[in-house]
Amino acid sequence: MIKKIVAVVAIIIASSAYAQDFPKYYPAEGFRRTGNVDAVYTDESKIVINDTLYYYSGSVVVHSPSSYRVSFGRIKNGVRVAYKLGSDNKIIELWLLPANYSETRSR
Numbered sequence: 001m002i003k004k005i006v007a008v009v010a011i012i013i014a015s016s017a018y019a020q021d022f023p024k025y026y027p028a029e030g031f032r033r034t035g036n037v038d039a040v041y042t043d044e045s046k047i048v049i050n051d052t053l054y055y056y057s058g059s060v061v062v063h064s065p066s067s068y069r070v071s072f073g074r075i076k077n078g079v080r081v082a083y084k085l086g087s088d089n090k091i092i093e094l095w096l097l098p099a100n101y102s103e104t105r106s107r
Helices: 002-019
Strands: 034-041 046-049 052-064 067-070 080-085 091-096
Touching: none
Parallel strands: 052 091
Antiparallel strands: 034 046, 034 080, 046 052, 052 067, 080 091
């Protein structure tokens, strides 16, 4: 019984340590949608993530681990991102993620 409690506490501590890697403006519950950027078509406000084409809003907000808001120019082929879709299915928010980020992790 004590071994199980110690294991659970260790998992909680490890999870909270990982959570501290991201700033507070990254969602605490993690991300619903993540992927690698395959292509960016800025003239057409299009982006391809994991082989799926999306449009992005003209007011899209891009976050990085070092700054709440950065230039959309940081979004390039091969970059790992999380994204949020608006009611019109356009991307309204992007978060830059480490290359080794896994969907199973949360903040």
